[in-house]
Every structure is written in C-alpha cells, then in structure tokens.
Amino acid sequence: MMMKPCRLVLIILVWSIICVGQMARGEPPVSREYALKAAFLYNFAKFVEWPKEAFPDESTPIAICIVGDDPFGIALEAVKGRAVRGRKTVIKRGVKPDELTTCHICFVSRSEEENLAESLAELRDCHALTVSDVEGFAQRGGVIGLVTVEDGIHLEINVDAAERAGVTVSSRLLKLAKIIRGDTGGREN
Amino acid sequence: MIHRSHIRFGQQGSFIGRGIWCVAMGIWLLLTAISPSWSQASQDDPGLSEEFMEMSIEDLMTVKITSVAKKAQSLSEAAAAIFVITQEDIRRSGVTSIAEALRMVPGLQVARIDANKWTITSRGFSGRFSNKLLVLIDGRSVYTPIFSGVFWDAQDTLLEDIERIEVIRGPGATLWGANAVNGVINIITKTAKDTQGGLMYGGAGTEERGFGGVRYGTKLGDHTYWRIYTKYFNRDDAVYASGDDAADGWDVLRGGFRMDWQGSGGDSLTLSGDIYDGEIGERITTPSLAFPYSSTTDQEYNQGGGNLLGRWERKISETSDMALQLYYDRYDIDPSIIGLTVDTVDMDFQHRFSLGDRQEIIWGLGYRYMSDDIDNGATVSFMPDSRDYDIFSAFVQDEIVVVEDLLKLVLGSKFEDNDYTGFEVQPNARLTWMPHEQHSVWAAVSRAVRTPSRAEDDVRIGLAVIPPGIPQNPGPLPVELTAVGDRDFDSEELLAYEIGYRVRPMDELSLDVTAFFNDYDSLRTGKFGMPFPDPPLSPTRMVLPFTQDNEDEAETYGVELAADWRPSDWWRFQGAYSYLNIVLEQGDDSVELSSTSRRSASPHHQVSLRSAMDLPGGLELDLWFRYVDDLPSLDVDDYITLDTRLGWHPRKDLEISVVGQNLLDNQHPEYQPEFLDTAPTEVEHSIYAKITWQF
Numbered sequence: 001m002m003m004k005p006c007r008l009v010l011i012i013l014v015w016s017i018i019c020v021g022q023m024a025r026g027e028p029p030v031s032r033e034y035a036l037k038a039a040f041l042y043n044f045a046k047f048v049e050w051p052k053e054a055f056p057d058e059s060t061p062i063a064i065c066i067v068g069d070d071p072f073g074i075a076l077e078a079v080k081g082r083a084v085r086g087r088k089t090v091i092k093r094g095v096k097p098d099e100l101t102t103c104h105i106c107f108v109s110r111s112e113e114e115n116l117a118e119s120l121a122e123l124r125d126c127h128a129l130t131v132s133d134v135e136g137f138a139q140r141g142g143v144i145g146l147v148t149v150e151d152g153i154h155l156e157i158n159v160d161a162a163e164r165a166g167v168t169v170s171s172r173l174l175k176l177a178k179i180i181r182g183d184t185g186g187r188e189n
Numbered sequence: 190m191i192h193r194s195h196i197r198f199g200q201q202g203s204f205i206g207r208g209i210w211c212v213a214m215g216i217w218l219l220l221t222a223i224s225p226s227w228s229q230a231s232q233d234d235p236g237l238s239e240e241f242m243e244m245s246i247e248d249l250m251t252v253k254i255t256s257v258a259k260k261a262q263s264l265s266e267a268a269a270a271i272f273v274i275t276q277e278d279i280r281r282s283g284v285t286s287i288a289e290a291l292r293m294v295p296g297l298q299v300a301r302i303d304a305n306k307w308t309i310t311s312r313g314f315s316g317r318f319s320n321k322l323l324v325l326i327d328g329r330s331v332y333t334p335i336f337s338g339v340f341w342d343a344q345d346t347l348l349e350d351i352e353r354i355e356v357i358r359g360p361g362a363t364l365w366g367a368n369a370v371n372g373v374i375n376i377i378t379k380t381a382k383d384t385q386g387g388l389m390y391g392g393a394g395t396e397e398r399g400f401g402g403v404r405y406g407t408k409l410g411d412h413t414y415w416r417i418y419t420k421y422f423n424r425d426d427a428v429y430a431s432g433d434d435a436a437d438g439w440d441v442l443r444g445g446f447r448m449d450w451q452g453s454g455g456d457s458l459t460l461s462g463d464i465y466d467g468e469i470g471e472r473i474t475t476p477s478l479a480f481p482y483s484s485t486t487d488q489e490y491n492q493g494g495g496n497l498l499g500r501w502e503r504k505i506s507e508t509s510d511m512a513l514q515l516y517y518d519r520y521d522i523d524p525s526i527i528g529l530t531v532d533t534v535d536m537d538f539q540h541r542f543s544l545g546d547r548q549e550i551i552w553g554l555g556y557r558y559m560s561d562d563i564d565n566g567a568t569v570s571f572m573p574d575s576r577d578y579d580i581f582s583a584f585v586q587d588e589i590v591v592v593e594d595l596l597k598l599v600l601g602s603k604f605e606d607n608d609y610t611g612f613e614v615q616p617n618a619r620l621t622w623m624p625h626e627q628h629s630v631w632a633a634v635s636r637a638v639r640t641p642s643r644a645e646d647d648v649r650i651g652l653a654v655i656p657p658g659i660p661q662n663p664g665p666l667p668v669e670l671t672a673v674g675d676r677d678f679d680s681e682e683l684l685a686y687e688i689g690y691r692v693r694p695m696d697e698l699s700l701d702v703t704a705f706f707n708d709y710d711s712l713r714t715g716k717f718g719m720p721f722p723d724p725p726l727s728p729t730r731m732v733l734p735f736t737q738d739n740e741d742e743a744e745t746y747g748v749e750l751a752a753d754w755r756p757s758d759w760w761r762f763q764g765a766y767s768y769l770n771i772v773l774e775q776g777d778d779s780v781e782l783s784s785t786s787r788r789s790a791s792p793h794h795q796v797s798l799r800s801a802m803d804l805p806g807g808l809e810l811d812l813w814f815r816y817v818d819d820l821p822s823l824d825v826d827d828y829i830t831l832d833t834r835l836g837w838h839p840r841k842d843l844e845i846s847v848v849g850q851n852l853l854d855n856q857h858p859e860y861q862p863e864f865l866d867t868a869p870t871e872v873e874h875s876i877y878a879k880i881t882w883q884f
Contacts, residue, residue, distance in 0.1 A: 046246075078238035082242065152250065152251065153250070176250055
C-alpha cells in the first residue's frame with residue numbers, strides 16, 4: 001500500500017510543528033560567534049607585524065587587551081599558551097586608558113560604542129592593532145572591523161589607520177578583507 | 190495522435206520497505222512528542238574555541254555562525270575525501286562553466302566529448318551517461334532518472350555567484366542518498382545578502398563567441414535580501430580530428446532569482462528559481478536498415494527547463510536546528526534522438542541535535558516524485574513512454590566523540606524505498622583520529638548502491654546494423670543489434686574502504702592524501718539473446734537483443750593527493766594528483782560491447798598544477814597545467830595542456846581579463862562517447878577577453 005503524497009506532506013508538517021513546540025528556544029548564538037572572533041584575534045597576531053619598539057625584548061609577550069566589557073567569556077582562554085612567532089600571548093581584561101600603551105592588540109567591545117572616538121584617540125600612539133565589532137569601526141579609524149553577517153564574519157581593514165598605528169598587515173590578510181581608506185582620526189563622528 | 194500509456198508502478202515498491210519506513214516515522218513522532226527536549230545547549234563551549242583556533246584564517250572566513258543542518262565543519266575534521274573549489278579558485282582559473290571548474294579536483298575525471306557534452310566521474314566508470322555521481326545545486330539534485338546521470342550541458346548558474354563547490358569523492362550515501370556511489374558534488378551559491386549591488390560582465394573570444402550577464406541584488410526592508418540575474422553565452426563548434434569544424438556549437442539563455450529572509454527568532458527562509466532555454470548542436474550517427482546501414486546527420490535540439498526551490502531553516506539552539514526543503518524541477522529536450530520531459534517534485538526534512546555531551550545526531554526524511562514523458566525516436570525508444578515513480582527515503586547519522594579532541598566516530602545509514610528495486614540500506618562508518626593539532630587521519634567503510642534508471646528497465650536502443658550478405662551475417666536480412674532494458678535489472682552495489690591523512694606542517698603548506706579500495710558487485714553488463722525476425726510475419730530485419738544484466742564485478746583502487754602551498758604572500762600553488770586502477774571481473778555470459786560499456790576508459794594518472802601570482806599594479810597572473818593519461822580502450826592519447834589568465838584591476842570595481850585555454854597544442858581529443866554515437870570532437874586552443882564591472 002503506497003502512501004498518498006499529500007498525506008505524507010501533512011504528516012511531516014504536523015510532526016515538524018510538534019517538534020518545534022517541544023524544543024527549547026535557544027539564545028542567539030553568542031558563544032559561537034565570540035569563539036569565532038577569538039580565533040580571528042589569534043590569527044590577526046599571526047599576520048600583523050609590529051614595529052621593534054613595541055617589544056622591549058625577545059620574551060615580551062603579545063598583549064591582547066579587551067577595552068570595555070568582556071564578551072568572550074572563556075572563548076579567549078583557548079588563545080593562552082599558543083605562541084605566535086616565538087612569542088607567548090597574554091590577555092588583559094578591563095584595561096584602563098593609561099594601561100593601553102602596553103597593548104599590542106586592542107579589542108574594543110560594543111559597550112564602548114559611546115566613547116569610541118576617545119578610545120581611538122588614546123590608542124593612536126601605542127602601536128596597537130585596534131579591532132572591534134562595533135558597527136563602522138574601520139570607517140571611524142579603527143584598524144580591523146569585524147562585521148557580522150548572518151552567515152559569517154567579514155573583515156574591514158582601514159589601511160591608513162594601520163599605517164598610522166605603525167603596524168604592517170600581511171597581504172594574505174588584506175586579500176580577505178574589504179579595504180577602507182581614510183582616517184577620521186577619531187575627531188569626527 | 191501519439192498513444193500514451195500512463196501506468197502507475199507504485200505497487201512495485203516493496204511492502205516491507207514501506208512498512209518499516211512507516212513504523213520508524215511513527216516511533217520518532219511518539220518519541221519527540223513525549224520526551225523532554227534533548228537539545229540541552231551548553232552556552233559556553235570551550236571545545237569550540239579550540240576547534241576554531243586550529244583553523245586557517247581562510248577557513249575561518251567560511252565558518253557559519255548559524256550552523257546549517259548538514260553542519261558546517263572545519264575541513265580538517267571531515268572523515269571523507271573532500272575538496273572545496275572556492276569562488277576565488279573559479280575566478281582565477283578562467284573557467285566558463287561548472288564542468289570545467291571540476292578539472293582541478295583530485296579524483297575527478299572530466300573529459301569533453303564535444304563542445305557541449307562532458308563525461309564527469311569520480312574514481313572510474315566514465316561515460317556521457319555515467320551514473321555514479323550525485324550532483325546537487327543548493328540542495329536540489331540535478332541527477333536525471335532517465336539514465337541516472339547528469340546532463341552537464343544544462344547545469345549552470347552565474348559563476349560569480351557561486352560561493353563554493355564541495356566535492357566529496359567516495360560514497361556519500363548517508364546524507365545524500367542513493368546514486369552517490371562514487372561521489373557527491375555540492376554546488377553552493379552565495380546568499381542574496383552576499384550578492385548585493387550590481388555586477389555586469391561581457392566578453393568574447395575564439396571558442397566563446399560571445400557571452401554576458403547581469404546580476405542585481407537589493408534589500409527589501411531589514412530582513413529580506415533579493416537578487417536576480419540573467420546570462421547568455423554562445424559557444425563555437427569544436428573540430429574533428431581532421432581539423433574541420435564540427436556542428437556542435439550551442440547557446441543558452443538563463444535567468445534566475447534568489448530571496449533570503451532572516452527572522453529574529455532563529456528562522457530563515459530561502460526561495461530561489463531559475464529558467465533556461467538553449468539550442469544545442471550535435472552530429473548523430475544512427476544505424477539504418479538500408480545501405481549504407483548508418484546515417485549521419487547534423488542537428489540542433491532545443492533544451493530548456495526551470496526550477497523553483499524553497500527552504501525553511503530554524504535554529505533551535507546552539508547545537509540543534511532543523512530544515513525543510515521543497516523543490517520542483519522541469520527539464521525538457523526536443524527533439525534530439527528522443528524528446529524528453531521530466532518533472533520532479535522533492536521534499537526533504539532534516540533535524541540535528543545533541544544527545545548528551547558526546548553525541549550529535551542528524552536525521553531526515555525525504556520524498557521524491559518524478560514523472561517523465563518521452564517522444565520515442567526511431568533509434569531509441571522507451572516502453573512505456575511515460576512513467577511516474579517515487580522514492581521514500583530516511584537517513585540517520587550519529588557523530589560520537591569517543592575521546593575528546595582525539596577520536597571521533599560517525600555511524601550512519603540511509604534507507605530508501607524506490608519503485609525499481611524496493612528497499613535499500615546503505616550504512617557507513619567513519620573514524621577520525623586527530624593525534625596532533627596539525628595532523629588528522631580518517632578511515633571509512635561504506636556500502637552504496639546505484640539504483641536502476643529508466644534506461645536499464647525500459648529502453649530499446651538500436652546500436653548498430655550488420656549488413657546482409659557478409660561473412661558475419663550471411664543471411665538475406667540485415668541484423669539490428671539492439672540494447673534492451675530489463676525490468677529485473679537490480680541495483681549496482683559498492684563496498685568502499687577509504688583512508689586519508691591531512692597535515693599542515695606549517696602555516697603556508699597543507700597536504701591531503703586519500704587512498705581507497707572499492708569492491709563493486711552487480712555491475713551492469715550485457716548479454717546476447719536469441720535473434721528473432723521483426724516484424725514477425727514479414728520481417729525486414731533480424732533483431733539481436735543485447736539485454737542488460739548485473740553480472741559484472743570489479744575492484745578499483747587508487748590514491749588522491751591535494752597540496753596547497755604559499756611560498757609568499759603574493760604567490761600560491763595548488764596541486765592535485767590522482768592515480769586509479771580498475772580491475773574488471775566479468776561474469777561468464779557477459780560481453781563487454783565496445784559501444785555499450787566503457788569502464789576501463791579512465792586514465793591511470795591525472796595531474797593538475799595551478800599557480801596564482803598577485804603582481805604589482807593590480808595585476809594577476811594565473812597558470813594552470815593539466816596532464817591526463819591516455820585511454821587505450823578508446824584510442825585517446827594522453828595530453829598535457831595549459832590555461833593562462835592575465836587579470837587586471839584598474840579600479841576596485843573593474844576587472845579586465847584575458848584567458849587562453851588549452852594552449853599547448855592546436856587541438857586534442859579527450860574522449861569517445863558511447864551509446865547514441867555522437868561524433869566526438871576535439872578541444873581546440875582558444876582565447877577570450879572579459880570585462881567585469883561591479884556597481
């Protein structure tokens with residue numbers, strides 16, 4: 001006995017609805033997104049060169065600083081202990097403005113969106129690779145912007161900001177990104 | 190008025206098969222309705238970060254935040270021989286069709302039969318109607334039930350909008366179904382959100398007489414993205430061995446759209462469609478009953494069709510999601526050796542969820558309904574000339590973490606109930622071992638089947654006519670050698686053993702090696718029956734039937750290697766090598782007729798080497814060498830060829846490129862077709878120029 005097509009369709013539909021009703025509705029995918037961004041931060045360290053002054057000696061670790069609230073949770077723990085070109089990595093959280101000079105990568109969290117211009121101005125002289133997922137970060141003078149689109153993360157790199165910060169971005173990384181020019185210097189909005 | 194016989198063959202399907210399917214579904218319904226949610230998502234998953242840290246940055250760019258039902262996963266962990274052709278690979282290779290792009294994949298044999306036909310196969314058993322490869326475009330199967338293969342000339346889309354092509358060699362049976370015996374090709378287009386704005390291209394050349402296309406993408410409100418496109422190409426005839434022009438030029442006009450809507454509760458909806466219409470030329474040689482017993486004609490046939498696809502996905506939690514997909518597809522050719530119209534309606538459901546800490550289960554149900562209508566020709570006919578059939582399928586896969594970050598086991602099976610052979614089971618087991626961050630080893634055992642097609646069951650093809658009055662046929666009547674289908678034709682079976690190793694010794698170099706051993710059974714063969722006069726009372730000829738049967742066995746084994754090396758930031762090499770050996774063991778009664786079976790027509794060695802250089806001034810220089818070993822049973826020599834592309838970006842939104850293809854000799858043959866003797870033509874060297882503008 002063969003099942004009629006319409007009957008089958010009906011059964012599948014009804015049963016899908018039952019399943020949907022049963023399953024817990026999940027939170028938006030926060031941890032997966034930030035686990036991915038943490039991996040990007042680690043990779044940026046691999047494809048960026050800092051000027052010699054940024055590292056006092058051979059054992060100075062690469063400092064990844066989180067400016068503002070920490071959205072990564074334990075996702076960034078996976079970076080600890082991984083070396084990049086012979087240097088260890090160290091993570092600093094809740095970094096205050098006067099500590100920023102020791103940072104090599106500064107991740108500006110969304111909580112700082114209001115004070116963005118201020119933070120960017122402070123980082124200018126510090127040889128820091130500034131990264132953020134705040135909207136329009138690269139356009140406003142940050143070096144790398146992480147743009148979340150529903151299906152993945154896209155990169156925007158402001159080459160003028162990189163030059164001003166004294167960091168050299170590998171062309172392998174540039175190739176994957178949308179290049180932004182122009183530097184508002186954090187003075188305009 | 191042509192008499193059409195519509196016979197429903199629903200009763201052919203096995204009762205037991207359907208019974209089991211119904212019971213299985215009933216149990217699932219019950220379990221999901223009464224049990225508490227199994228998808229206890231853990232919000233923080235440290236293992237996930239570790240996984241991402243080990244991926245290359247290029248891979249990270251492809252990771253989906255909202256993982257889809259067939260699970261986006263780092264390539265290094267997949268327990269299968271997988272190769273991904275990216276959009277960048279397509280652009281830099283200068284190919285103008287999906288079929289040509291497949292030449293860069295290790296383990297795939299791509300050979301041009303004539304200007305508009307290809308044979309594409311994985312791990313052996315080539316032929317225009319090669320039947321062991323499953324091809325999907327955005328989840329829509331483009332395999333045709335008429336001969337269980339793919340009409341490659343009809344598979345196309347705007348190449349710039351292809352996100353990637355995933356090629357998995359070996360049985361992909363579990364997730365994608367029967368007929369993925371030797372591999373699965375999954376063509377994935379970009380989402381509408383990724384193709385916003387306009388793109389226009391146009392160009393012309395020696396073989397590509399003229400081509401162009403436009404695409405425009407826009408946003409509708411905050412959550413809906415759209416795109417539409419149209420493209421056209423006109424391709425020149427190829428040449429015969431003599432150098433004379435053939436009659437196989439073709440042109441096709443195509444258009445389509447895609448719409449994506451993303452809801453806030455984890456729901457998303459995709460709707461897409463295409464239509465196309467083309468004129469295809471070919472030269473056909475058909476046997477005839479009067480002197481000179483074969484006739485050759487140049488003809489053009491019209492090919493057209495369309496499809497409409499809808500998919501709804503819901504992300505339930507971090508580790509669980511489901512998807513429901515429905516599509517309709519129509520394909521029509523008229524008139525070639527036969528006229529043919531095929532309608533397909535397909536519905537698929539999938540659900541993925543975690544079970545405890547260590548297991549992830551994906552399972553699904555599917556239903557496909559196909560209906561064909563054939564205008565029989567003089568040489569090729571199908572009886573009945575119209576048939577409806579359906580397939581019920583279900584699959585389940587369990588991914589088990591045996592030892593965290595070290596050993597992973599995947600067990601799965603697909604169950605199918607079809608109108609030709611009843612109930613089929615295709616189980617497989619795959620193991621991945623990741624001893625170190627930079628190495629992984631995988632092994633797999635699988636069973637797969639290739640179910641019969643209309644051609645094996647119902648066809649009648651006039652293959653050749655042996656004239657009267659010669660030593661082979663002393664009688665007064667010509668003898669028509671006719672291939673005849675057989676309703677009892679069974680599925681071909683495969684038991685495959687595969688092993689693979691992936692290593693990234695440094696950031697700039699990665700290697701992927703696979704070895705396989707395939708044990709085939711019940712392969713299609715033919716045997717001669719008793720000749721009989723036809724028509725019986727006043728015969729004009731004797732018919733010598735050649736029936737199809739499942740008597741052959743074969744073993745194949747081989748090795749595939751893919752390498753990716755970046756000696757510097759601006760230079761990248763990608764290489765692919767395949768080795769294949771086929772050992773046939775024919776059954777006692779069977780005969781391998783040269784015009785019906787081309788199994789040993791696969792090259793032993795194939796090499797592909799691509800170099801991509803980014804030069805100053807926005808220039809790109811790309812080279813692609815290919816070597817393909819000879820096909821002695823088809824009298825085709827080995828060849829080495831070179832494609833070159835010079836690209837220039839005078840501005841960010843403009844690209845000008847000049848591409849030379851098959852440059853190392855004037856022309857070379859790649860294949861000899863079987864069945865329906867289309868005169869083979871040779872591939873000529875060619876050049877074209879193209880401008881692409883994005884706005």
